[in-house]
Amino acid sequence: xxxxxxxxxxxxxxxxxxxxxxxxxxxxxxxxxxxxxxxxxxxxxxxxxxxxxxxxxxxxxxxxxxxxxxxxxxxxxxxxxxxxxxxxxxxxxxxxxxxxxxxxxxxxxxxxxxxxxxxxxxxxxxxxxxxxxxxxxxxxxxxxxxxxxxxxxxxxxxxxxxxxxxxxxxxxxxxxxxxxxxxxxxxxxxxxxxxxxxxxxxxxxxxxxxxxxxxxxxxxxxxxxxxxxxxxxxxxxxxxxxxxxxxxxxxxxxxxxxxxxxxxxxxxxxxxxxxxxxxxxxxxxxxxxxxx
Numbered sequence: 308x309x310x311x312x313x314x315x316x317x318x319x320x321x322x323x324x325x326x327x328x329x330x331x332x333x334x335x336x337x338x339x340x341x342x343x344x345x346x347x348x349x350x351x352x353x354x355x356x357x358x359x360x361x362x363x364x365x366x367x368x369x370x371x372x373x374x375x376x377x378x379x380x381x382x383x384x385x386x387x388x389x390x391x392x393x394x395x396x397x398x399x400x401x402x403x404x405x406x407x408x409x410x411x412x413x414x415x416x417x418x419x420x421x422x423x424x425x426x427x428x429x430x431x432x433x434x435x436x437x438x439x440x441x442x443x444x445x446x447x448x449x450x451x452x453x454x455x456x457x458x459x460x461x462x463x464x465x466x467x468x469x470x471x472x473x474x475x476x477x478x479x480x481x482x483x484x485x486x487x488x489x490x491x492x493x494x495x496x497x498x499x500x501x502x503x504x505x506x507x508x509x510x511x512x513x514x515x516x517x518x519x520x521x522x523x524x525x526x527x528x529x530x531x532x533x534x535x536x537x538x539x540x541x542x543x544x545x546x547x548x549x550x551x552x553x554x555x556x557x558x559x560x561x562x563x564x565x566x567x568x569x570x571x572x573x574x575x576x577x578x579x580x581x582x583x584x585x586x587x588x589x590x591x592x593x594x595x596x597x598x599x
Contacts, residue, residue, distance in 0.1 A: 315359040315370075317380075322409045324376070324384075324401050331406060332380035333373035337365030340439065340590050341415035342583070343407060344372040345423030347445075347566060348509060349470055349502030350493040351379025354420070357572035364580065367587050368416070373406055375399075377501050392504035395512045399426045404434065416586055418442035418579075421540065421565060422509050424531075428548070432518055435527035440586045442530045442579075445537050445565050447544035448515040448551070456510075459503040467495035470502045477565035479536040481574070490569045524554030528589070530582050531555055534563030556582075 315336040322329045334352060336359045344355045352372035359370050374381035377392050403426065407415055416439050419427045424446025431441050458469055471494040478487050494502070522529060529552060533545040542559045549557040560567060560578045567575040 313356075313360050314362070314365065315356070319380075320406070320409050322402075322405045324405045325398070327384050327386055329376050329384050330382065331373055331376065331409075333371055333406075333410075334359055335369060335371040336360065337367070337369050339367045339369055340587060341407075341410075341412040342368040342370050343403070343412065343415050343417045344370065344568075345403070345417065345419030345426065346372070346375070346378065347421035347423060348505035349378075349474075349497040351375075351381075353379065353493055354490070354566065354569040356569075357576075358568055358579075361576070364583060368583065371410070371412075371415075375402060377498055377504070392498075392500055394422075394505050394508040396426070396429055396508060399508055399513075400429055400433065403430065404437070407437075414439040416440045416442065416583075418444065419446070420444035420568065421446075422505055422513070424540070425509060425513050425515070427529075428515055428519055428522070429513070431522045431524075431527060431529050432515070435523055438527050439590060440528045440530065442532070442582065444567060445533050445540040445545075446531055447533075447540050447548045448519045449513075450509075450540050450544055452506075452510040453539065454506075456503045456506050459506070460500040466499055466502075467497060470494045470497055474565065477537060477539055478570045479534060479562055479564040481562040482564070482570040486570050486572065490566050493569075519548055520551045522552045522555070524552065528586070529555045530558070532558045532560055532567070532578055532582070534560045534565060534567050536562075536564040539565050558582075 315334045317334045346354045351374045355372035424443035427441045427443040471491040549555045
């Protein structure tokens with residue numbers, strides 16, 4: 308294995324979000340239908356490294372994972388003066404759309420996990436026709452908070468360790484030890500108060516109850532996949548959400564928890580590859596129909 312170079316390439320793109328310039332880091336691999344991957348709260352795009360390195364999928368999709376501002380290698384904007392970070396639905400939506408526009412992505416597929424899964428639902432509500440398909444992992448219209456966010460940003464508590472401890476139980480017991488540790492390591496490296504700021508969106512501002520019923524899956528297909536061991540976004544949370552959306556696809560993934568793409572990449576692939584192949588087949592069918 309010594310000397311092996313993985314195929315993904317990392318770069319920065321300058322993106323204007325709500326009039327404010329940002330320098331956003333992203334990694335990509337492959338060619339074809341653009342597939343934009345959104346990381347979970349308090350983490351970064353490293354969660355998607357196994358998908359990015361998937362040679363078979365990269366032949367069909369241009370796989371892209373970016374770090375949200377304040378996360379990973381994407382710093383806060385230069386205009387930031389130290390005020391508390393707080394993610395809102397509007398800001399999150401603007402960031403994703405601005406990133407896709409900056410890369411000139413034509414009707415990309417967007418796949419997000421946890422907070423990324425929740426914002427995918429908002430994209431389906433407000434901007435469905437901008438996307439070829441939307442995939443929500445560990446996604447539901449709302450989850451009742453089970454955690455105390457006051458512990459996530461205190462001077463007398465190691466923020467990274469408490470963040471990792473908080474989410475450690477959300478990983479399925481079948482997950483390989485190395486993958487479990489890698490998933491938690493990203494949380495240990497999160498910036499001060501970033502996980503807490505993300506959870507403002509997740510537990511307060513991103514409540515979509517009563518809105519998902521208006522999602523038109525005819526305008527943009529919606530796939531919802533949730534791990535059976537996830538007690539944050541439970542299978543029942545996702546079932547409830549899917550039942551309110553006509554035409555939504557629902558899958559409960561066995562032997563997976565809240566971080567399927569990083570906690571057990573091989574098991575996750577068994578579920579996501581058929582979904583991506585279905586999306587690709589629909590894309591080919593749509594293009595053939597345009598030429599008739």
